[in-house]
Amino acid sequence: MRILVLCHYWAPEVGAPQRRWQWLAQGLVERGHELAVLTPAPHYPVGVLLDDAAWLAPGAARRDAAGALVHRTAFRPYDAGLGGRGLDQAVAAVDALRIGLARFRGGMRPDVIIGSVPGLPTLPVALALGAALHCPVVAELRDAWPDILDSASQWSGAAAQGGGAGLSAPLSAAARRVTSVVVSAWQRRASAVVTTTDSFAAVLGQRGVGRVVTIRNTAAAVAPVPPVQVDKVDSRLRVLYLGTVGRAQGLVSAVRAARLAQDAGTPILLRVVGDGAELAAVQAEAERLAAPVEVLPPVPASQVAAHYTWADSVLVSLQDWPAMGLTVPSKLYEVLGVGRHVSGAVAGEAAQVISDSGGGSVVPPQDPAALAALWSVLARDRSRLRVLGAGRWLAAHASPEVMVSRYEALLQEVARG
Template identity: 20%
Template sequence: MKIGFLTHYFPPEIGAPSARIYEMAKNWVKSGHQVKAVTCFPNHPTGEIPEEYEGLKFKKEEMDGIEVYRNYVYATPNKGFIKKVFNHLSFMFSSVLFSLRKIGEIDITVVSSPTFFSIFSGYLFSLIKRTPFILEIRDLWPAAIVELGVLKNKFIISVLEAIELFFYRSADKIVVVTRSFKENLISRGIEAEKIEVITNGVDINFFKNKSQNQELLEKYNLEDKFIVEYIGAHGLSQALDKIIYAAEKLKEYEDIHFVFVGEGAEKEKIMDLSEELELNNITFISQKPKEMMPKFYNIADICLVPLKDVELFETFIPSKIFEIMACEKPIVASLSGETKNILDEAQSAVTVEPENIDQIAAAILEIKNNPQKVEEMGKNGREFVVENYSRSSLADKYLNVMNQAIEGK
């Protein structure tokens, strides 16, 4: 099978979107299929394009057997709504302008959203190439930005929602990452039979428990510290200011130290808040390449998974929970909904109310004061993801969906 996959995010960018398609695609290649990934030049979340791509409009390359078609993008940091829209729109146009002809023959078109505007490109690819069209939904957009208060114009919202529903109805198959997303689409009149749930997962051979990396501990002065770690996007959705306030509550415990790894629109604000509160128990670390992630997870004693107290986020599953569990680390998760149900079933986390500072601080102390619980939660998490969320088995499930779409067409 020749698989055409359009995605705004792709390695060397790190994060859930790029990891999902990259690891899936590697498994598809191993199964004997040809994968053609249409993406843009890496720039997320810093807005900086690596030197080897500067000044280019298009470049074809290969990564682990995957054909990668990189296209021009208006590069901008992951903050500022208008600039981000231009970033998304630029890839929508450039992917069609540069890659539509060069990609050659494909048997199926898959497009991943967000970004929303990529769907336009994917739909056009499917029409011109005369292939089945699979729409992958990782976030309910525009609902997410409406809930966060980023978009308030009712007319624009209604237009975007009408376009969203058109694409849902036009797709031969829809792949969503949570059961809640499927229920949402069904409630809006989309046929249940065309919606498949393929969650995020983890490469269980890449993410695993290893001894703490002494070099990292020394580099960041973390020796003899009980490390409470957050890795990921520093954006509106994560409510990281509440973690800063939890760190303030625990500042009397000299051995507890908070570590934040990553970038995002809210990073400067939370760093300013930490400085304003005169906290010495926090270290901020810039975004690191994916190959470093297991090393950072493995210096942690506790990993944090926070989300803002927004009803829509009850339907979200942060993919980092699978990486953390694969590394056998206990989790303090300040969230509700489907992710809480998964973590409770796995018995690998203490879950508390989203944005509840007192409960976050208390959960950290609860785990810290119970070393046996730390070990049990770690083992429970690893066993759970190996059984239920292995990326290779999820990739096989995705292939079945593609075959169904081709046969149905």
């Protein structure tokens, strides 16, 4: 089967979409499928070209470590603002259409096209390319589109705090309504839709989207991490956040929780490792409150295990936006895989995964007092940091082999029509 993937994020960039497609691509190629990819030259998260190697430049095509033939498109440099990233995604999507029409006609025509979101402009371009090449399209939605638009006014506030500019409220409301209708129409045009959560799959099914399949994320490969020391009494509670410091994570709330825990007499240190649109806001709040928080830059995969070894508990945080209840952060699967206790400031399906797996504790999202209280309890009773059974839950519900098999079966079904 010949599969063409349109995706705005791809290795050697580092991030959740890139990790997801690394193991999916490798699994599909290992099963004998020919995988081609249309994706921009690597520029995430800073918005400028990360590597000037000729084989990563726009227009280049080369097989990557997973065995996929990666065709690089143009991109538009951007800063921290939402508008710049949207224009970048649009430029890359239009160039993907141009390259796709030029390179995948005739004998190179794919059996099925996948349009992967985030990178919302990717979806209509995938549908247009499918119509031009006469092949079916699968829409992959990593986020709860269009439901996430209900919280767009809060994106604007976050953007202003982080240095970007939002749309005016009336224009934003009108744009949200139109975009919601259009995105729903795109979803119904696709031959099938892939989501990463059962809860969002159910929502789409209720809206009349015909074929919806859940392909969960899975745990990234991390070097073995020793068990947490539950009998240690001579140091503060060490809490780690490792990942994207974006608007959807709402980490300013965690900074406030760390300060509240300290004020209550809990010895604690919150370590934030990563980068993103909200990094400046997190740093500013930590300085304003003199909170027990240290902020470190992103690290390569080879250094991730060292941070997990340092941690007593790992924070998984989301905003309290309604659509976030339909989301499970991919980082949660990684933390369950290494066996560290999860401090989950989440709701909905993510909270249910933590509960069902026995992987940690849950408090309401964006509630600094509740999170501070949890950390105080963990510091007093470190036996609660011991987690059991998370690995068994992952094997049963989110193993890479099962997820690749499910994706393969869906693509074969769609390709057969």
